[in-house]
Amino acid sequence: xxxxxxxxxxxxxxxxxxxxxxxxxxxxxxxxxxxxxxxxxxxxxxxxxxxxxxxxxxxxxxxxxxxxxxxxxxxxxxxxxxxxxxxxxxxxxxxxxxxxxxxxxxxxxxxxxx
Amino acid sequence: xxxxxxxxxxxxxxxxxxxxxxxxxxxxxxxxxxxxxxxxxxxxxxxxxxxxxxxxxxxxxxxxxxxxxxxxxxxxxxxxxxxxxxxxxxxxxxxxxxxxxxxxxxxxxxx
Numbered sequence: 001x002x003x004x005x006x007x008x009x010x011x012x013x014x015x016x017x018x019x020x021x022x023x024x025x026x027x028x029x030x031x032x033x034x035x036x037x038x039x040x041x042x043x044x045x046x047x048x049x050x051x052x053x054x055x056x057x058x059x060x061x062x063x064x065x066x067x068x069x070x071x072x073x074x075x076x077x078x079x080x081x082x083x084x085x086x087x088x089x090x091x092x093x094x095x096x097x098x099x100x101x102x103x104x105x106x107x108x109x110x111x112x113x114x
Numbered sequence: 115x116x117x118x119x120x121x122x123x124x125x126x127x128x129x130x131x132x133x134x135x136x137x138x139x140x141x142x143x144x145x146x147x148x149x150x151x152x153x154x155x156x157x158x159x160x161x162x163x164x165x166x167x168x169x170x171x172x173x174x175x176x177x178x179x180x181x182x183x184x185x186x187x188x189x190x191x192x193x194x195x196x197x198x199x200x201x202x203x204x205x206x207x208x209x210x211x212x213x214x215x216x217x218x219x220x221x222x223x224x225x
Contacts, residue, residue: 042215105156
């Protein structure tokens with residue numbers, strides 16, 4: 001079974017530029033999550049989708065971050081414009097349902113903002 | 115809201131036993147996960163506790179006390195490859211279910 005796929009693995013941009021990350025969850029997984037993990041900290045949930053609907057985006061900085069999951073499969077997370085403090089690893093995870101809770105993570109996209 | 119606390123860093127010796135504690139204060143508690151994360155890699159699932167008590171899985175065991183808002187991860191017969199961060203995560207239901215992570219405990223195993 002293929003795992004969660006993310007791209008790009010690494011991205012370096014200057015502040016005020018924009019960036020987009022892509023995630024393809026495990027086939028059949030209804031729930032998709034984007035987490036932000038700053039170095040030395042635990043992952044922080046940015047947004048959670050159930051199929052193509054948003055379940056929770058309370059910690060998403062909506063003035064600069066946006067995410068969509070069209071057709072309830074793959075998802076993109078965009079940052080525009082980027083700030084220095086956005087430097088982090090962006091982890092995508094999926095789970096088969098909302099009951100078991102176990103998340104399967106992708107390898108992450110490491111963003112450096114200069 | 116929620117509050118999840120873990121020690122920032124721990125050190126131990128190869129072959130020893132180490133216990134990593136996690137305390138939490140959350141609403142809508144549904145269970146507690148432990149994940150392992152090696153530097154530069156994604157978190158991987160270790161254990162899931164829903165009921166009070168000890169769950170054993172090989173060299174790793176996890177304990178939960180819901181009344182005390184407390185869990186620990188016990189690692190036995192430590193190996194160098196166990197050097198990693200260990201993340202405590204609470205599974206919450208506040209109208210919808212979500213997984214909230216603590217800051218993680220960085221474990222360094224020395225020879």
